[in-house]
Amino acid sequence: MNARAAAHAAPAELYDCRDAFADTLVELAQADPRVVAVVNDSLGSTKVSKLDTVLPGQVVNVGIAEQNMVGVGAGLANGGKIPFVCGATPFLTARALEQIKVDAAYSAANVKFVGVSSGVAYGELGPTHHSIEDIAWLRAIDRLCVIVPADPVETAQAIRAAYEHDGPVFVRTSRIGVPIIHAPDYRFRIGVAARLRDGSDVTIIANGVMVVRALEAAALLATEGIEARVLNMATVAPLDREAVLAAARETGGIVTAEEHIVRGGLGGAVAEVVVTESPVPMRILGFPGFCPTGSPEFLLQHAGLTADGIAAAARELAGG
Amino acid sequence: MKAAEPATSDQAGALRQRAAEARLRDIRMVHGAGMGHVGGELSAMDILVTLYFGGVLRYDPADPSDPERDRFVLSKGHSAAALYTTLAMAGYFDTAELDSWLAPLSRLNGHPDRNKVPGVETNTGPLGHGFPVAVGIALSGQMDGSERRTFVLTGDGELQEGSMWEAAMAAGHFGLERLVCIVDRNRLQQGDRTETTMGLDPLPAKFAAFGWAVRETDGHDVAALLDTFAALPFEAGRPNCVIANTTKGRGVSFIEDRKEWHHRVPTDEEYARAVAELEGGQA
Numbered sequence: 163m164n165a166r167a168a169a170h171a172a173p174a175e176l177y178d179c180r181d182a183f184a185d186t187l188v189e190l191a192q193a194d195p196r197v198v199a200v201v202n203d204s205l206g207s208t209k210v211s212k213l214d215t216v217l218p219g220q221v222v223n224v225g226i227a228e229q230n231m232v233g234v235g236a237g238l239a240n241g242g243k244i245p246f247v248c249g250a251t252p253f254l255t256a257r258a259l260e261q262i263k264v265d266a267a268y269s270a271a272n273v274k275f276v277g278v279s280s281g282v283a284y285g286e287l288g289p290t291h292h293s294i295e296d297i298a299w300l301r302a303i304d305r306l307c308v309i310v311p312a313d314p315v316e317t318a319q320a321i322r323a324a325y326e327h328d329g330p331v332f333v334r335t336s337r338i339g340v341p342i343i344h345a346p347d348y349r350f351r352i353g354v355a356a357r358l359r360d361g362s363d364v365t366i367i368a369n370g371v372m373v374v375r376a377l378e379a380a381a382l383l384a385t386e387g388i389e390a391r392v393l394n395m396a397t398v399a400p401l402d403r404e405a406v407l408a409a410a411r412e413t414g415g416i417v418t419a420e421e422h423i424v425r426g427g428l429g430g431a432v433a434e435v436v437v438t439e440s441p442v443p444m445r446i447l448g449f450p451g452f453c454p455t456g457s458p459e460f461l462l463q464h465a466g467l468t469a470d471g472i473a474a475a476a477r478e479l480a481g482g
Numbered sequence: 483m484k485a486a487e488p489a490t491s492d493q494a495g496a497l498r499q500r501a502a503e504a505r506l507r508d509i510r511m512v513h514g515a516g517m518g519h520v521g522g523e524l525s526a527m528d529i530l531v532t533l534y535f536g537g538v539l540r541y542d543p544a545d546p547s548d549p550e551r552d553r554f555v556l557s558k559g560h561s562a563a564a565l566y567t568t569l570a571m572a573g574y575f576d577t578a579e580l581d582s583w584l585a586p587l588s589r590l591n592g593h594p595d596r597n598k599v600p601g602v603e604t605n606t607g608p609l610g611h612g613f614p615v616a617v618g619i620a621l622s623g624q625m626d627g628s629e630r631r632t633f634v635l636t637g638d639g640e641l642q643e644g645s646m647w648e649a650a651m652a653a654g655h656f657g658l659e660r661l662v663c664i665v666d667r668n669r670l671q672q673g674d675r676t677e678t679t680m681g682l683d684p685l686p687a688k689f690a691a692f693g694w695a696v697r698e699t700d701g702h703d704v705a706a707l708l709d710t711f712a713a714l715p716f717e718a719g720r721p722n723c724v725i726a727n728t729t730k731g732r733g734v735s736f737i738e739d740r741k742e743w744h745h746r747v748p749t750d751e752e753y754a755r756a757v758a759e760l761e762g763g764q765a
Contacts, residue, residue: 198625219625222621224648224652225651225652225655227645227648227651227652229610229614229644229645229648230614230617230645230648230649230651230652232614233611233613233614233615233617233618233645233649234614234615234617234618234621234649234652235618236604236614236615236618237604237614237615237616237617237618237619237620237621237622238618238619238621238622239618240553240603240604240615240618240619240622241549241618241619241621241622241623241625241626242549242622242626243622243625245618260608260611261611261614261645264605264606264607264608264611265604265605265611265614265615268595268605269596269597269604269605270596270597271604
């Protein structure tokens with residue numbers, strides 16, 4: 163049995179990270195009455211309905227009005243609340259980008275944003291409903307933390323970290339199923355990459371739904387004698403520069419993989435550090451442009467955002 | 483914190499004096515820095531002075547983050563010089579600092595920054611931002627069962643932004659009785675008259691249709707403004723809209739109601755004439 167078969171021998175249970183988000187939000191709101199959710203008629207799609215069921219007084223539904231949703235969130239923060247402004251990422255980030263910049267980040271308002279159904283989670287609904295540009299937009303905004311958790315364990319901790327952080331935070335969740343990657347004792351910290359696998363031949367840096375695929379790629383490469391380091395770079399801003407530089411110096415090549423367009427996202431963030439401080443060959447894996455019609459899984463495969471695709475890029479860099 | 487008091491004729495006279503002083507300071511800043519939005523600043527000045535010095539807003543410059551303070555949000559952020567003037571005169575910072583307006587590294591930026599200037603509640607500048615934030619502030623107060631009030635001053639041209647009507651709809655829906663939206667209805671915007679550019683009338687009916695209790699008043703008559711604010715809340719369970727009919731550039735004859743003065747800067751000669759007019763009006 164080869165490694166690829168081994169990786170698939172016991173199909174892991176897949177989780178929708180929206181549940182980890184919503185369950186954590188309920189815990190936070192029960193413990194701290196300042197915690198409120200703000201939604202744009204998205205109680206169901208964000209799963210904030212879980213909070214609405216138990217604490218409806220801590221949920222604000224502004225209707226289908228994203229600009230107002232973000233402004234209202236900033237105003238609630240001014241009034242001492244800790245608002246979690248939740249909506250589908252394509253609409254939350256694109257429609258209300260200026261509000262995120264001015265009302266939240268530039269004003270340094272203590273607002274938390276939770277984008278659901280990010281990337282290509284909406285699949286067949288098409289590029290209007292995909293969000294493959296949001297990391298590029300958001301990571302350019304000063305003061306805004308941008309977090310892309312990889313599994314339910316990390317999602318729950320990222321939501322708690324956002325709550326504890328004094329300032330604006332964006333947490334990007336998907337609805338594409340992911341297995342549990344992190345052990346229960348894993349501790350997420352904003353701005354700190356998690357080294358999930360050690361290796362010295364090449365480094366794979368991924369986040370979100372691509373982390374499990376990066377781990378599968380590393381398992382494949384190991385069967386060929388290539389030892390790949392795998393970093394879960396859940397925080398894109400502020401970036402863990404030390405982890406990137408250590409990867410460049412110690413492994414000599416970096417592949418990035420993200421559920422995002424290839425311009426300006428995780429790959430861009432890593433490249434900015436690499437080219438200025440420790441140039442090594444890189445491959446940036448992501449979507450080349452607007453996606454064609456297809457399911458989320460099809461679109462990931464179509465763009466080569468698979469274990470095989472990551473392994474092929476890493477193999478090139480490792481000289482394999 | 484300063485408590486609301488009933489209006490008196492002496493109070494109105496004192497407010498007019500304050501407004502004249504504020505206009506002088508404002509135009510001095512714009513002339514000195516060679517930049518500013520003098521037209522909209524002069525149109526808003528009587529409203530700002532009435533709010534801050536007429537016993538309408540409850541605030542304490544020594545404790546600008548008091549959770550129970552009333553909030554004032556300048557949604558028309560380009561009138562920053564008018565806000566800075568008012569805040570300095572109210573004691574948030576020294577009036578001498580007004581001369582640093584727009585100087586390199588001054589905290590008195592062209593649009594207000596709450597992280598640098600005490601008394602500023604949220605950063606504004608791009609139009610259509612302050613109003614939704616004010617709705618959120620008022621909503622927080624309603625959720626807390628607090629008495630604190632939120633006042634937001636919008637431009638009239640600014641009401642062409644869609645986000646303003648999202649905010650108006652939400653305020654009406656939530657019945658934010660302690661929210662007061664004051665529209666600086668000077669009927670001019672950067673390029674032309676509002677009604678020529680993108681008509682807003684019938685503006686009171688529009689707000690009423692969104693669930694607001696609406697009153698119109700002369701935005702330069704401080705006694706009328708005081709009476710209007712004394713009547714708050716206008717109706718139980720509704721947010722309050724004050725359409726303040728104003729003249730852009732009010733107080734300086736050659737600036738008044740002229741679209742080119744949206745952000746024109748007075749020459750030295752014009753500045754001297756403006757000062758003479760404003761000092762004459764102050765006497």
